[in-house]
Amino acid sequence: MGIWTTQALRARGIGRRKQARMVANGELHRVHRGIYVDGKATADSFARALTHSLADVALAGHSATQKHLGQKLTFPLELEGPRTIRGEKFQVKHTRRQTTQVVDGVRVVEPLWAARQSKYERGWLLERYYQGHRGIDKLRRDVERMRRVPRQLREFLTRCSIGADSVAEKILAEELRRVGFQVQHNVLFAGYRYDLWLKKLGILIEVDGYEVHSDAKSFVKDRWKSNDGAGLGCVVLRFSAECVRFHLKQVVAKVKEIxxxxxxxxPRRDEVGVKGNPVFNWHEGVRGVFI
Known part of the structure:
Protein backbone atom coordinates (compact mmCIF):
# COMPACT_ATOMS: atom_id res chain seq x y z
CA MET A 1 0.00 0.00 0.00
CA GLY A 2 1.40 3.37 -1.06
CA ILE A 3 0.37 6.82 0.16
CA TRP A 4 0.40 9.52 -2.48
CA THR A 5 -0.09 13.26 -2.48
CA THR A 6 -1.07 15.28 -5.52
CA GLN A 7 2.44 16.77 -5.60
CA ALA A 8 4.09 13.34 -5.50
CA LEU A 9 1.91 12.11 -8.35
CA ARG A 10 2.71 15.17 -10.45
CA ALA A 11 6.42 14.64 -9.80
CA ARG A 12 5.98 11.21 -11.43
CA GLY A 13 4.30 12.80 -14.44
CA ILE A 14 0.75 11.91 -13.36
CA GLY A 15 -1.34 15.01 -13.94
CA ARG A 16 -4.88 15.85 -12.90
CA ARG A 17 -6.61 14.02 -15.79
CA LYS A 18 -4.58 10.85 -15.35
CA GLN A 19 -5.22 10.95 -11.62
CA ALA A 20 -8.96 11.09 -12.31
CA ARG A 21 -8.69 8.11 -14.71
CA MET A 22 -6.73 6.09 -12.16
CA VAL A 23 -9.34 6.82 -9.52
CA ALA A 24 -12.12 5.82 -11.93
CA ASN A 25 -10.27 2.57 -12.75
CA GLY A 26 -9.67 1.75 -9.08
CA GLU A 27 -5.88 2.11 -9.35
CA LEU A 28 -5.98 5.01 -6.89
CA HIS A 29 -8.40 5.75 -4.07
CA ARG A 30 -9.05 9.29 -2.91
CA VAL A 31 -8.79 9.59 0.86
CA HIS A 32 -9.10 13.37 1.17
CA ARG A 33 -8.23 16.43 -0.80
CA GLY A 34 -4.75 15.84 -2.24
CA ILE A 35 -4.28 12.45 -0.50
CA TYR A 36 -4.53 9.07 -2.25
CA VAL A 37 -3.72 5.42 -1.63
CA ASP A 38 -3.11 2.65 -4.12
CA GLY A 39 -3.94 -0.99 -3.61
CA LYS A 40 -7.02 -2.02 -1.64
CA ALA A 41 -9.07 0.77 -0.06
CA THR A 42 -9.40 -0.39 3.54
CA ALA A 43 -10.02 1.45 6.78
CA ASP A 44 -6.43 0.64 7.77
CA SER A 45 -4.97 2.12 4.57
CA PHE A 46 -7.09 5.25 5.03
CA ALA A 47 -5.94 5.54 8.67
CA ARG A 48 -2.29 5.30 7.64
CA ALA A 49 -2.75 7.89 4.91
CA LEU A 50 -4.56 10.37 7.15
CA THR A 51 -2.21 10.09 10.13
CA HIS A 52 0.88 10.29 7.88
CA SER A 53 -0.34 13.18 5.72
CA LEU A 54 -2.23 15.44 8.13
CA ALA A 55 -0.21 17.12 10.88
CA ASP A 56 -0.97 16.04 14.47
CA VAL A 57 -3.95 13.89 13.46
CA ALA A 58 -4.49 10.57 15.29
CA LEU A 59 -7.12 7.85 15.54
CA ALA A 60 -9.52 8.44 18.44
CA GLY A 61 -12.80 7.19 19.87
CA HIS A 62 -14.04 3.84 18.56
CA SER A 63 -11.23 3.66 15.97
CA ALA A 64 -8.62 4.06 18.71
CA THR A 65 -10.30 1.30 20.72
CA GLN A 66 -10.18 -1.03 17.73
CA LYS A 67 -6.51 -0.30 17.09
CA HIS A 68 -5.38 -0.66 20.70
CA LEU A 69 -7.21 -3.98 21.09
CA GLY A 70 -5.86 -5.38 17.82
CA GLN A 71 -9.25 -5.44 16.12
CA LYS A 72 -9.95 -4.75 12.45
CA LEU A 73 -10.52 -1.06 11.72
CA THR A 74 -13.90 -0.18 10.26
CA PHE A 75 -15.42 2.85 8.56
CA PRO A 76 -16.22 5.57 9.40
CA LEU A 77 -12.90 6.40 11.02
CA GLU A 78 -12.83 8.64 14.09
CA LEU A 79 -9.83 10.93 14.50
CA GLU A 80 -8.74 13.99 16.45
CA GLY A 81 -6.53 16.85 15.39
CA PRO A 82 -5.90 20.59 15.55
CA ARG A 83 -8.88 21.35 13.28
CA THR A 84 -12.19 19.78 12.28
CA ILE A 85 -12.17 17.93 8.95
CA ARG A 86 -15.03 15.91 7.48
CA GLY A 87 -14.56 13.32 4.78
CA GLU A 88 -16.74 10.67 3.18
CA LYS A 89 -15.36 7.86 5.36
CA PHE A 90 -13.85 9.73 8.31
CA GLN A 91 -14.15 12.71 10.62
CA VAL A 92 -11.42 14.61 12.44
CA LYS A 93 -12.68 16.38 15.56
CA HIS A 94 -10.90 19.41 16.92
CA THR A 95 -9.05 18.82 20.18
CA ARG A 96 -6.78 21.02 22.24
CA ARG A 97 -4.64 18.32 23.76
CA GLN A 98 -3.80 14.71 23.00
CA THR A 99 -1.20 12.12 23.92
CA THR A 100 -0.41 9.76 21.09
CA GLN A 101 1.58 6.67 20.20
CA VAL A 102 2.22 4.78 16.97
CA VAL A 103 0.54 1.36 16.66
CA ASP A 104 1.40 -0.67 13.54
CA GLY A 105 2.44 2.46 11.69
CA VAL A 106 -0.71 4.43 12.59
CA ARG A 107 -0.78 7.36 15.02
CA VAL A 108 -3.35 6.70 17.77
CA VAL A 109 -4.34 8.63 20.87
CA GLU A 110 -3.25 6.77 24.01
CA PRO A 111 -5.84 4.54 25.71
CA LEU A 112 -6.51 6.91 28.61
CA TRP A 113 -7.18 9.78 26.19
CA ALA A 114 -9.39 7.56 24.05
CA ALA A 115 -11.33 6.53 27.15
CA ARG A 116 -11.72 10.16 28.16
CA GLN A 117 -13.34 10.99 24.85
CA SER A 118 -15.25 7.73 24.29
CA LYS A 119 -17.46 7.19 27.35
CA TYR A 120 -19.58 4.44 25.80
CA GLU A 121 -16.79 1.89 25.46
CA ARG A 122 -14.21 3.13 27.97
CA GLY A 123 -14.71 0.13 30.28
CA TRP A 124 -14.17 -2.36 27.44
CA LEU A 125 -11.03 -0.57 26.29
CA LEU A 126 -9.42 -0.02 29.70
CA GLU A 127 -10.09 -3.47 31.14
CA ARG A 128 -8.83 -5.23 28.02
CA TYR A 129 -5.80 -2.99 27.44
CA TYR A 130 -4.68 -2.96 31.08
CA GLN A 131 -5.28 -6.67 31.68
CA GLY A 132 -3.12 -8.69 34.09
CA HIS A 133 -0.49 -7.53 36.57
CA ARG A 134 1.57 -5.91 33.79
CA GLY A 135 -1.50 -3.86 32.94
CA ILE A 136 -1.40 -2.25 36.38
CA ASP A 137 2.19 -1.08 35.82
CA LYS A 138 1.32 0.05 32.30
CA LEU A 139 -1.60 2.12 33.60
CA ARG A 140 0.62 3.74 36.24
CA ARG A 141 3.13 4.80 33.56
CA ASP A 142 0.38 6.12 31.26
CA VAL A 143 -1.19 8.14 34.08
CA GLU A 144 2.20 9.72 34.84
CA ARG A 145 2.72 10.52 31.16
CA MET A 146 -0.76 11.98 30.75
CA ARG A 147 -0.21 14.10 33.91
CA ARG A 148 -3.71 15.57 34.04
CA VAL A 149 -6.28 12.78 34.23
CA PRO A 150 -9.82 14.22 34.51
CA ARG A 151 -11.61 13.54 37.79
CA GLN A 152 -14.45 11.59 36.14
CA LEU A 153 -11.96 9.30 34.44
CA ARG A 154 -10.04 8.75 37.69
CA GLU A 155 -13.28 7.81 39.44
CA PHE A 156 -14.18 5.48 36.60
CA LEU A 157 -10.80 3.74 36.88
CA THR A 158 -11.54 2.88 40.52
CA ARG A 159 -14.68 1.06 39.34
CA CYS A 160 -12.89 -0.87 36.58
CA SER A 161 -11.36 -4.33 36.89
CA ILE A 162 -7.90 -3.05 35.99
CA GLY A 163 -5.37 -5.89 36.16
CA ALA A 164 -7.93 -8.73 36.15
CA ASP A 165 -6.64 -12.00 34.68
CA SER A 166 -9.89 -13.85 34.08
CA VAL A 167 -13.57 -13.35 33.37
CA ALA A 168 -14.56 -15.06 36.63
CA GLU A 169 -12.29 -12.73 38.61
CA LYS A 170 -13.85 -9.73 36.88
CA ILE A 171 -17.39 -10.98 37.56
CA LEU A 172 -16.69 -11.42 41.26
CA ALA A 173 -14.93 -8.06 41.57
CA GLU A 174 -17.83 -6.23 39.89
CA GLU A 175 -20.36 -7.86 42.21
CA LEU A 176 -18.27 -7.09 45.30
CA ARG A 177 -18.00 -3.45 44.21
CA ARG A 178 -21.75 -3.36 43.62
CA VAL A 179 -22.42 -4.36 47.23
CA GLY A 180 -19.97 -1.80 48.61
CA PHE A 181 -16.51 -3.37 48.81
CA GLN A 182 -13.36 -1.64 47.55
CA VAL A 183 -11.46 -4.12 45.39
CA GLN A 184 -7.93 -4.16 43.96
CA HIS A 185 -6.61 -6.69 41.44
CA ASN A 186 -3.36 -8.63 41.17
CA VAL A 187 -1.79 -7.39 44.40
CA LEU A 188 1.73 -8.58 45.27
CA PHE A 189 2.33 -9.93 48.79
CA ALA A 190 5.45 -11.78 49.96
CA GLY A 191 6.35 -12.81 46.42
CA TYR A 192 2.85 -14.01 45.46
CA ARG A 193 0.19 -12.31 43.40
CA TYR A 194 -3.35 -12.59 44.73
CA ASP A 195 -6.34 -12.09 42.44
CA LEU A 196 -8.35 -9.73 44.66
CA TRP A 197 -7.49 -7.61 47.70
CA LEU A 198 -10.01 -6.02 50.06
CA LYS A 199 -7.46 -3.73 51.64
CA LYS A 200 -9.52 -2.20 54.46
CA LEU A 201 -10.51 -5.65 55.69
CA GLY A 202 -7.28 -7.52 55.03
CA ILE A 203 -9.01 -10.13 52.85
CA LEU A 204 -7.13 -11.82 50.00
CA ILE A 205 -9.25 -13.68 47.45
CA GLU A 206 -8.14 -16.26 44.90
CA VAL A 207 -10.36 -17.32 41.97
CA ASP A 208 -8.99 -20.65 40.77
CA GLY A 209 -9.64 -21.99 37.28
CA TYR A 210 -9.18 -25.74 36.93
CA GLU A 211 -6.94 -25.48 33.86
CA VAL A 212 -4.37 -23.30 35.64
CA HIS A 213 -4.50 -24.87 39.11
CA SER A 214 -4.86 -28.61 38.41
CA ASP A 215 -1.23 -29.77 38.14
CA ALA A 216 0.89 -31.00 41.04
CA LYS A 217 3.16 -27.94 41.21
CA SER A 218 0.19 -25.57 41.35
CA PHE A 219 -1.42 -27.75 44.03
CA VAL A 220 1.63 -27.30 46.29
CA LYS A 221 2.18 -23.64 45.44
CA ASP A 222 -1.45 -22.69 46.10
CA ARG A 223 -1.37 -24.16 49.59
CA TRP A 224 1.83 -22.38 50.57
CA LYS A 225 0.46 -19.22 49.00
CA SER A 226 -2.57 -19.43 51.29
CA ASN A 227 -0.36 -20.23 54.29
CA ASP A 228 1.92 -17.27 53.62
CA GLY A 229 -1.06 -14.96 53.14
CA ALA A 230 -2.43 -16.07 56.51
CA GLY A 231 1.04 -15.56 57.99
CA LEU A 232 0.80 -11.91 56.93
CA GLY A 233 -2.29 -11.55 59.12
CA CYS A 234 -4.74 -11.68 56.21
CA VAL A 235 -7.79 -13.86 55.67
CA VAL A 236 -7.30 -15.86 52.47
CA LEU A 237 -10.46 -17.01 50.65
CA ARG A 238 -10.33 -19.36 47.68
CA PHE A 239 -13.19 -19.93 45.22
CA SER A 240 -13.29 -21.89 42.01
CA ALA A 241 -14.16 -20.11 38.77
CA GLU A 242 -17.17 -22.44 38.49
CA CYS A 243 -18.40 -21.29 41.91
CA VAL A 244 -18.24 -17.69 40.74
CA ARG A 245 -20.08 -18.45 37.51
CA PHE A 246 -22.82 -20.68 38.94
CA HIS A 247 -23.00 -19.79 42.65
CA LEU A 248 -22.07 -16.11 42.74
CA LYS A 249 -24.71 -15.35 45.37
CA GLN A 250 -23.15 -17.83 47.82
CA VAL A 251 -19.63 -16.61 47.09
CA VAL A 252 -20.53 -13.01 47.84
CA ALA A 253 -22.45 -14.09 50.96
CA LYS A 254 -19.32 -15.84 52.24
CA VAL A 255 -17.20 -12.72 51.66
CA LYS A 256 -19.82 -10.64 53.52
CA GLU A 257 -19.83 -13.14 56.39
CA ILE A 258 -16.04 -13.00 56.77
CA PRO A 267 -14.15 -13.40 67.80
CA ARG A 268 -13.26 -17.07 68.35
CA ARG A 269 -15.75 -19.44 66.77
CA ASP A 270 -14.27 -22.77 67.74
CA GLU A 271 -17.27 -24.41 69.40
CA VAL A 272 -17.70 -28.01 68.27
CA GLY A 273 -20.90 -28.52 66.29
CA VAL A 274 -21.40 -24.89 65.31
CA LYS A 275 -24.26 -24.66 62.84
CA GLY A 276 -23.28 -24.12 59.20
CA ASN A 277 -24.24 -24.90 55.64
CA PRO A 278 -21.51 -27.17 54.19
CA VAL A 279 -20.83 -26.88 50.48
CA PHE A 280 -21.92 -30.47 49.83
CA ASN A 281 -25.46 -29.48 50.88
CA TRP A 282 -25.97 -26.95 48.09
CA HIS A 283 -23.16 -26.93 45.46
CA GLU A 284 -24.26 -28.78 42.32
CA GLY A 285 -20.73 -29.98 41.60
CA VAL A 286 -20.03 -31.57 45.00
CA ARG A 287 -23.49 -32.31 46.37
CA GLY A 288 -23.51 -35.61 48.25
CA VAL A 289 -19.73 -35.63 48.82
CA PHE A 290 -18.92 -35.51 52.53
CA ILE A 291 -15.66 -33.88 53.58
Missing part, protein backbone atom coordinates in the same frame (compact mmCIF):
# COMPACT_ATOMS: atom_id res chain seq x y z
CA UNK A 259 -16.07 -9.19 56.46
CA UNK A 260 -18.62 -8.95 59.30
CA UNK A 261 -16.54 -11.32 61.44
CA UNK A 262 -13.45 -9.12 60.89
CA UNK A 263 -15.37 -5.94 61.74
CA UNK A 264 -16.54 -7.59 64.97
CA UNK A 265 -12.92 -8.10 66.00
CA UNK A 266 -12.46 -11.68 64.82
Missing amino acids: ALWIRQGR
